[in-house]
Amino acid sequence: MTVILGISAFYHDSAAALVVDGDIVAAAQEERFTRKKHDPSFPTLAIDYCLREAGLSPKDIDHVVFYEKPMRKFERLLETYVGYAPSGFKSFAMAMPVWLREKLSQPKAIRRGIGDGLRASLVFTDHHESHAASAFFPSPFEEAAILTLDGVGEWGTTAVGVGRGNKITLTRELQFPHSLGLLYSAFTYYCGFKVNSGEYKLMGLAPYGRPIYRDLITKHLVDLKPDGSLWMDMQYFNYCEGLTMTGPKFHELFGGEPRNPESKIEQRHMDLAASIQSVTEEAMMAMARDVHRETGMRNLVLAGGVALNCVANGRLLREGPFDDIWIQPAAGDAGGALGAALFVWHQLLDKPRVTTGRDHQKGSLLGPRYTTAEVCEWLDDMGVPYHRAADPRELIEQVVDLLVDEKIIGWFQGRMEFGPRALGARSFLGDPRSPRMQATMNLKIKFRESFRPFAPIVLESEASRWFGLEPGQSSPYMLLVAPVRDEHRVPIDEATEITMSSDPDLRNRVNIPRSVIPAVTHVDYSARVQTVDEERNPRLTALLTEFDRRTGCPVLVNTSFNVRGEPIVCSPEDAYRCLLATEMDALVMEDVIVLKKDVSDRVDAAERERHLAQFQLD
Numbered sequence: 053m054t055v056i057l058g059i060s061a062f063y064h065d066s067a068a069a070l071v072v073d074g075d076i077v078a079a080a081q082e083e084r085f086t087r088k089k090h091d092p093s094f095p096t097l098a099i100d101y102c103l104r105e106a107g108l109s110p111k112d113i114d115h116v117v118f119y120e121k122p123m124r125k126f127e128r129l130l131e132t133y134v135g136y137a138p139s140g141f142k143s144f145a146m147a148m149p150v151w152l153r154e155k156l157s158q159p160k161a162i163r164r165g166i167g168d169g170l171r172a173s174l175v176f177t178d179h180h181e182s183h184a185a186s187a188f189f190p191s192p193f194e195e196a197a198i199l200t201l202d203g204v205g206e207w208g209t210t211a212v213g214v215g216r217g218n219k220i221t222l223t224r225e226l227q228f229p230h231s232l233g234l235l236y237s238a239f240t241y242y243c244g245f246k247v248n249s250g251e252y253k254l255m256g257l258a259p260y261g262r263p264i265y266r267d268l269i270t271k272h273l274v275d276l277k278p279d280g281s282l283w284m285d286m287q288y289f290n291y292c293e294g295l296t297m298t299g300p301k302f303h304e305l306f307g308g309e310p311r312n313p314e315s316k317i318e319q320r321h322m323d324l325a326a327s328i329q330s331v332t333e334e335a336m337m338a339m340a341r342d343v344h345r346e347t348g349m350r351n352l353v354l355a356g357g358v359a360l361n362c363v364a365n366g367r368l369l370r371e372g373p374f375d376d377i378w379i380q381p382a383a384g385d386a387g388g389a390l391g392a393a394l395f396v397w398h399q400l401l402d403k404p405r406v407t408t409g410r411d412h413q414k415g416s417l418l419g420p421r422y423t424t425a426e427v428c429e430w431l432d433d434m435g436v437p438y439h440r441a442a443d444p445r446e447l448i449e450q451v452v453d454l455l456v457d458e459k460i461i462g463w464f465q466g467r468m469e470f471g472p473r474a475l476g477a478r479s480f481l482g483d484p485r486s487p488r489m490q491a492t493m494n495l496k497i498k499f500r501e502s503f504r505p506f507a508p509i510v511l512e513s514e515a516s517r518w519f520g521l522e523p524g525q526s527s528p529y530m531l532l533v534a535p536v537r538d539e540h541r542v543p544i545d546e547a548t549e550i551t552m553s554s555d556p557d558l559r560n561r562v563n564i565p566r567s568v569i570p571a572v573t574h575v576d577y578s579a580r581v582q583t584v585d586e587e588r589n590p591r592l593t594a595l596l597t598e599f600d601r602r603t604g605c606p607v608l609v610n611t612s613f614n615v616r617g618e619p620i621v622c623s624p625e626d627a628y629r630c631l632l633a634t635e636m637d638a639l640v641m642e643d644v645i646v647l648k649k650d651v652s653d654r655v656d657a658a659e660r661e662r663h664l665a666q667f668q669l670d
């Protein structure tokens with residue numbers, strides 16, 4: 053037996069992944085256990101969980117692999133500093149002690165972090181190698197072109213290459229500071245969203261705008277070459293020497309200072325979002341065309357934070373040169389832990405890789421699971437009243453009763469997701485047909501008002517009838533955006549269209565029903581589709597099938613099971629706290645249903661405030 057532990061840590065979204073004889077046994081992000089969103093600390097709890105899942109202890113690990121090379125990254129920081137000194141002193145002075153203390157002693161920190169009895173060898177892979185491995189090795193393809201795109205690793209910001217059988221080869225790399233990820237993050241920052249997590253909001257804002265700044269961007273900020281590589285004019289940016297993303301020249305070019313996060317979103321910001329989205333899509337299309345030309349591959353795999361741009365991915369699939377695309381669901385740095393572990397198994401130990409036509413990611417359901425017995429035991433200990441369904445059929449029927457009654461369900465089933473998205477294991481579910489659902493879910497459970505619709509889950513077998521996907525095409529990891537099909541759209545008369553497009557309140561715009569599933573339809577009719585199938589998620593498939601039988605609609609709203617700023621829930625305790633803190637109507641954990649009305653007398657207002665206050669608004 054060969055046990056490989058992959059780790060990503062110390063930057064953003066720490067995670068651990070355990071690969072035993074090539075099988076992905078477990079993977080999880082540290083934030084889920086520490087309850088600190090994007091927790092960058094050493095993933096002690098995630099490692100403990102992975103070992104527990106496999107029934108192993110530290111002494112059983114053969115290889116520990118860290119997802120990037122600390123020395124090379126240090127070299128980048130040093131050179132960037134030298135290149136920009138003395139104006140770079142502030143950021144460097146702040147980063148330096150941390151780097152000296154922690155990053156250069158990483159081997160020691162890693163050994164210490166894993167604990168007693170560790171005898172494993174310690175390996176460091178390259179950041180983009182880790183991303184590339186996470187994209188190719190679990191993919192369903194025997195061979196594929198590889199494209200990784202993120203902010204920055206050690207030096208690399210984009211890598212292209214090819215995967216064949218059990219080996220990957222990266223042929224070219226684009227280097228810092230020229231980075232599609234950082235370019236997108238600069239606009240995320242400028243439009244008043246949080247870098248490294250608000251990119252998703254910027255993408256959601258784009259459909260409200262027109263790409264009128266496109267030419268300005270490509271003329272001044274970034275030179276897009278025909279091969280998809282890019283060169284950025286650093287006069288406009290501040291991330292090499294400063295603590296912000298954009299500089300005065302950038303602000304001058306786009307007509308003002310960065311938007312204050314709490315201030316109103318103006319048409320200008322929507323147009324900026326549309327513009328940078330358009331530039332990003334164009335760059336990704338050019339890169340894809342180039343790597344297609346170079347490799348002659350029919351399939352493409354993607355990873356790195358930019359691969360979470362599901363609008364660009366959808367376009368790549370529809371208009372790009374590749375027959376099929378697979379995207380690592382944990383595309384960000386958490387997935388580097390998994391990629392690094394698989395890299396050791398296939399690339400370094402030369403173990404064979406078998407392709408079956410299905411991916412090896414197991415629905416990305418790689419985290420902790422709690423059995424019905426464990427859930428009951430916990431609820432009993434707490435004295436919480438609940439109903440235990442006699443059989444799965446009864447459970448499904450009761451949940452569908454609640455859903456058609458426009459109730460919001462906390463759905464806690466099976467193993468927790470690995471990666472940033474809730475995929476139906478730790479999800480809030482609702483009826484997408486309700487024109488009130490978007491606003492209700494936002495206000496009752498997320499405590500925010502949002503201009504974005506929610507994402508739909510749909511039975512895989514019905515997906516092409518509802519969304520612009522080919523029959524048989526799936527999107528099991530919610531990484532593709534596709535349009536709602538014409539026949540499900542609701543026509544909007546011209547007068548409404550005109551009044552609406554000038555309404556400064558985006559919530560009014562998103563809440564005009566554009567389809568028979570308005571809660572999941574964006575203003576441009578797009579939807580972030582997740583397809584659900586029997587093999588990956590049998591219970592959710594049963595739920596969608598019954599909901600379809602009752603309503604003629606095989607679609608539900610799916611959003612992550614958390615309040616705004618909180619990591620997705622992991623344990624029954626997290627879920628129960630969320631039930632008390634929010635106005636969700638029912639919590640369904642395995643075979644057990646807890647109704648909010650049965651526990652509402654237990655809500656302690658002060659305790660609720662304390663609970664909510666610990667999560668930083670995002």
Ligand SMILES: [Fe+2]
Nearest residue numbers: 202204356385
């Ligand atoms: Fe990365």
